[in-house]
Amino acid sequence: MIAILKYNSGNTMSVQVALRRLGHDSVVTSDPEILLKSDRVIIPGVGEARSAMSHLRERGLDSLILSLKQPVLGICLGLQLMCSRSEENDTECLGIFDAVVRRFPPDERVPHMGWNNFESLSGTPLLKGLEPDDDLYYVHSYYAELNSDTKAICNYILPFPAAMQRDNFHAVQFHPEKSAEAGARLLKNFLEL
Amino acid sequence: MLKKRIIPCLDIKDGRTVKGISFVNLRDAGDPVELARAYAEQSADELVFLDISATDERRKTLAPLVEKIAAAINIPFTVGGGITTREDVSVLISSGADKVSVNTAAILNPPLIAELADEYGSQCVVVAIDAKLVDGTWVVCTHGGKRVTTLPAISWAREAERLGAGEILLTSVNRDGTGEGFSIDITSAVCNSVNIPVIASGGAGSPEHFREVFAETGCTAALAATLFHYGIIKIPELKDFLLRNNIEVRYSPLARTETWMRERQRIVNKNKNN
Numbered sequence: 001m002i003a004i005l006k007y008n009s010g011n012t013m014s015v016q017v018a019l020r021r022l023g024h025d026s027v028v029t030s031d032p033e034i035l036l037k038s039d040r041v042i043i044p045g046v047g048e049a050r051s052a053m054s055h056l057r058e059r060g061l062d063s064l065i066l067s068l069k070q071p072v073l074g075i076c077l078g079l080q081l082m083c084s085r086s087e088e089n090d091t092e093c094l095g096i097f098d099a100v101v102r103r104f105p106p107d108e109r110v111p112h113m114g115w116n117n118f119e120s121l122s123g124t125p126l127l128k129g130l131e132p133d134d135d136l137y138y139v140h141s142y143y144a145e146l147n148s149d150t151k152a153i154c155n156y157i158l159p160f161p162a163a164m165q166r167d168n169f170h171a172v173q174f175h176p177e178k179s180a181e182a183g184a185r186l187l188k189n190f191l192e193l
Numbered sequence: 194m195l196k197k198r199i200i201p202c203l204d205i206k207d208g209r210t211v212k213g214i215s216f217v218n219l220r221d222a223g224d225p226v227e228l229a230r231a232y233a234e235q236s237a238d239e240l241v242f243l244d245i246s247a248t249d250e251r252r253k254t255l256a257p258l259v260e261k262i263a264a265a266i267n268i269p270f271t272v273g274g275g276i277t278t279r280e281d282v283s284v285l286i287s288s289g290a291d292k293v294s295v296n297t298a299a300i301l302n303p304p305l306i307a308e309l310a311d312e313y314g315s316q317c318v319v320v321a322i323d324a325k326l327v328d329g330t331w332v333v334c335t336h337g338g339k340r341v342t343t344l345p346a347i348s349w350a351r352e353a354e355r356l357g358a359g360e361i362l363l364t365s366v367n368r369d370g371t372g373e374g375f376s377i378d379i380t381s382a383v384c385n386s387v388n389i390p391v392i393a394s395g396g397a398g399s400p401e402h403f404r405e406v407f408a409e410t411g412c413t414a415a416l417a418a419t420l421f422h423y424g425i426i427k428i429p430e431l432k433d434f435l436l437r438n439n440i441e442v443r444y445s446p447l448a449r450t451e452t453w454m455r456e457r458q459r460i461v462n463k464n465k466n467n
Contacts, residue, residue, distance in 0.1 A: 019286045113390045115196045115443040135443040139316045178269045
């Protein structure tokens with residue numbers, strides 16, 4: 001069973017239909033028992049960091065996420081919540097990745113919205129079959145700083161992690177569920193981990 | 194590099210596309226879902242659905258349609274037309290729309306933009322501006338371009354950004370439907386006045402018009418309707434043309450042609466040498 005974390009942010013429906021196109025059913029849930037037992041957990045995300053983190057903490061979902069042993073995939077805000085801290089309303093985050101989330105500089109065109117490719121791509125099973133030329137769909141105003149868990153770099157204004165991995169925790173800044181064939185490939189890779 | 198986006202726009206009335214299309218073999222050219230899928234396969238980068246139903250029935254037909262579109266396509270899409278309240282937006286977003294576009298309602302009630310941005314995030318809120326050149330000044334029109342206001346388009350674009358809009362869809366009413374090309378002056382002026390992405394719209398009649406608007410303004414996307422629906426330009430051919438003219442665009446792996454491979458390499462080499 002694939003669990004999509006239900007919290008106060010997130011485009012859970014897009015992720016769910018993208019999985020369905022790949023032939024997989026999923027459940028949108030915040031039930032700790034279901035989350036712990038599921039084979040895969042996806043933390044989707046469109047929204048604001050501070051309210052998302054308060055929502056997770058109030059329900060004990062922050063420590064639950066940290067205790068997960070199965071493959072976990074954070075998407076967009078999901079990636080940012082997995083970092084140590086976000087400049088968005090000065091928010092303490094989950095601390096899975098040792099990186100601060102910063103806002104793109106002022107006077108630049110933000111959000112970074114649209115299709116962008118990889119500047120560099122290193123080995124991780126999540127990105128199997130993807131090429132540096134593959135464009136994926138981004139929409140975000142904040143980015144994680146480059147860090148030792150960075151597996152792929154995207155460049156907009158400055159280089160930032162497109163994908164990160166530490167143990168069973170995977171995270172991508174783009175939206176695979178909206179990224180046509182390349183995004184579907186990534187989701188398929190995640191399901192096959 | 195961030196690619197320039199090509200966005201077909203579909204007019205929807207009572208759950209059906211209004212203008213038929215002639216470029217692909219579809220069982221039902223009036224079915225927005227089938228049309229959306231065809232465009233996505235041709236490497237359209239996003240889609241915009243504009244509901245032009247005038248009846249009170251619109252909400253009943255639109256939400257289920259949005260759900261079907263969300264299930265069928267794997268690229269982002271915006272839904273607009275007649276959105277006046279938070280409730281309208283809530284239904285569309287929860288049905289699977291990635292963004293909503295507001296136009297007249299935002300002009301009549303600007304705080305709506307801030308309300309929507311707070312609730313759904315700026316990235317969901319597209320402010321559509323219909324601009325018309327009247328006595329040497331670009332002013333904003335409401336009600337589908339029919340009513341001219343005295344509000345200057347540039348100040349309205351700035352205000353929309355300040356209130357939390359994530360993107361501006363700028364249509365030149367003077368050029369819309371003419372095929373004479375995008376209005377470069379107002380597109381450029383708006384792009385230079387805001388720091389959010391701007392979609393150019395109105396007037397596309399040839400691949401050269403897309404090249405021109407991307408090369409000469411800061412817009413990050415261009416939208417067209419008739420041109421695509423009648424197959425005057427096919428999206429992969431348009432992208433080939435743009436790439437040959439040093440405008441970087443996205444190709445789906447399915448649409449990657451030899452031209453694409455060659456031109457892509459040429460641009461990479463050129464950037465390396467610079």
